[in-house]
Amino acid sequence: MFDEKDIAQFEIEEEDFDTVMASDITFNGRIRFSRPFMIKGKVTGIIDATSNLLIDTTAEVNADITAERILVRGKVKGNITGNSLVYVTSSGSVDGDISSAQVVLEPGSQFSGKCTMSSK
Incomplete structure (x- = not known):
């Protein structure tokens, strides 16, 4: 759900989401x-x-976040736990620790924290 192959698995159009919290x-x-x-x-x-x-x-x-797969295009301050994937795009920033089976940080993304990758 993130890189071409990872993002392809992740529905990223607004219509694909059951709930959208408006800006x-x-x-x-x-x-x-x-x-x-x-x-x-x-x-x-x-x-x-x-x-x-x-x-x-x-x-x-x-916020501290726990979810199955997490795609970050905006700003996050807090720890992130993705059960299978955390993907930070070039427009995204994370100030906190990331823990997931798979982590993708696109060139241009900002990350400050500790990254732990482990399969469960």
Whole structure:
């Protein structure tokens, strides 16, 4: 769901997501979901999911995140745990630790933290 072959597996069009948090929304608290979710707005708190998460280019997320596969196009400040994949595009930035079976950091992406890759 990320690089040409990885991203191809990840639905990245807005219509492919069950829930889209618009860019004019600010949310504080815990988000839990089990269907694909896209964030375009601002989130502070905790994100705990059993599905895919896309953090779009306009998003600002200050949260610890756990999800199946995570695509970061916007800004994340917090630790990220992807059960199978964390992909940070050239427009994305992560300030925190990343843990996943597979991690992709595109050239131009920004990352500050520790990266741990392990298969479960």
